[in-house]
Amino acid sequence: MQAWKGSALDDPHVIAAMAQAARDGGAVGVRVAGGEHIRAVRARVDLPIIGLVKRAYDEFDPYITPTLAEVAEVVGAGADVVAVDATVRRRPAGATIKGILEAIHSAGRIAMADCATVADVRRASAAGAEIIATTLCGYTAETTGHPLPALDLVREMSELDAFVVCEGGVASPAQLRAAFDAGADAVVVGTAITNVDWLVRSFAGSADRARNR
Numbered sequence: 001m002q003a004w005k006g007s008a009l010d011d012p013h014v015i016a017a018m019a020q021a022a023r024d025g026g027a028v029g030v031r032v033a034g035g036e037h038i039r040a041v042r043a044r045v046d047l048p049i050i051g052l053v054k055r056a057y058d059e060f061d062p063y064i065t066p067t068l069a070e071v072a073e074v075v076g077a078g079a080d081v082v083a084v085d086a087t088v089r090r091r092p093a094g095a096t097i098k099g100i101l102e103a104i105h106s107a108g109r110i111a112m113a114d115c116a117t118v119a120d121v122r123r124a125s126a127a128g129a130e131i132i133a134t135t136l137c138g139y140t141a142e143t144t145g146h147p148l149p150a151l152d153l154v155r156e157m158s159e160l161d162a163f164v165v166c167e168g169g170v171a172s173p174a175q176l177r178a179a180f181d182a183g184a185d186a187v188v189v190g191t192a193i194t195n196v197d198w199l200v201r202s203f204a205g206s207a208d209r210a211r212n213r
Contacts, residue, residue: 002033002054002190007197012040018194019045031083031167031188038077050112050188051079057092061140064114067093068103075107086113086124087136101128112165116140118156125162132157133165133188149175151182158183 003009009018019030019041031050032038038051053070056063062085065071074082082104086097097113104111105128113124114135121132134157137143137150148169157164166179167188179187191198 002031002037002194004195004197009196012036016040016044019047022193023047029186031190032079035073035077038074038079042078048081049079050081050083051075051077052083060092061089062087062091064135065100066091067095068100069093071100071103071107075104075109079109081110081112081131082107083112083114083133083135085136086115086129086132087117087120087140088123089140097124098127114167115153116143118153121153121157121160121162125160129162131163131165132160133167135165135167135188137168139168149179151178154179154182154184 003015015032015037019032022030023045027047029048029050030041030045032041033052033054035053038049041049051074052065053073054063055066055070057066060066064085065074065083066085071082084100101111110131111129112131112133113129114133115121115124116136116139125132134150134153137153138146138148149166150168154164154166163185164183165186165188166184170176170179170187170189171192176187176189
């Protein structure tokens with residue numbers, strides 16, 4: 001559950017309502033970005049919450065819970081699982097994936113490693129991440145243009161002793177089914193369900209093109 005910055009949806013009450021609607025529709029967990037939003041969702045639904053903070057730092061690529069400060073923010077907001085960038089890219093404030101996972105576990109939380117490649121997956125799993133996800137495949141310099149959802153990566157991940165999540169590019173029920181068939185234990189569906197801004201612009205753009213024929 002997240003919204004574009006500046007969107008009318010970027011409001012804790014709205015995000016919490018969307019989380020409740022997702023629960024009522026059959027979702028078994030929610031992924032929520034931002035401390036305020038996590039707290040609002042925690043107060044409204046009893047589903048497991050995967051929490052993260054998206055914060056950009058100058059001269060660094062990782063932005064998903066990239067330092068210990070964001071880990072503390074997610075934990076303090078009440079998330080059950082903390083999602084972090086688990087790529088090999090350099091992190092701000094001298095943070096390391098090992099140190100971040102240790103902080104998550106010390107707080108009694110579960111760690112979800114957002115990965116881009118099978119090498120990321122293996123490193124994160126070896127470092128103690130209980131959940132491994134395809135979240136960043138297609139969103140790093142090394143994986144730009146990779147077909148999504150990353151079912152090939154899911155298949156490789158399914159061979160490891162970890163809970164496998166397919167996330168990124170899942171836009172239809174058929175793709176969700178394909179992810180489970182490839183070996184995923186769970187699937188995160190984001191934009192296709194919750195990004196109303198993107199959905200409306202997509203439909204409006206198609207209408208404009210039809211009118212301009």
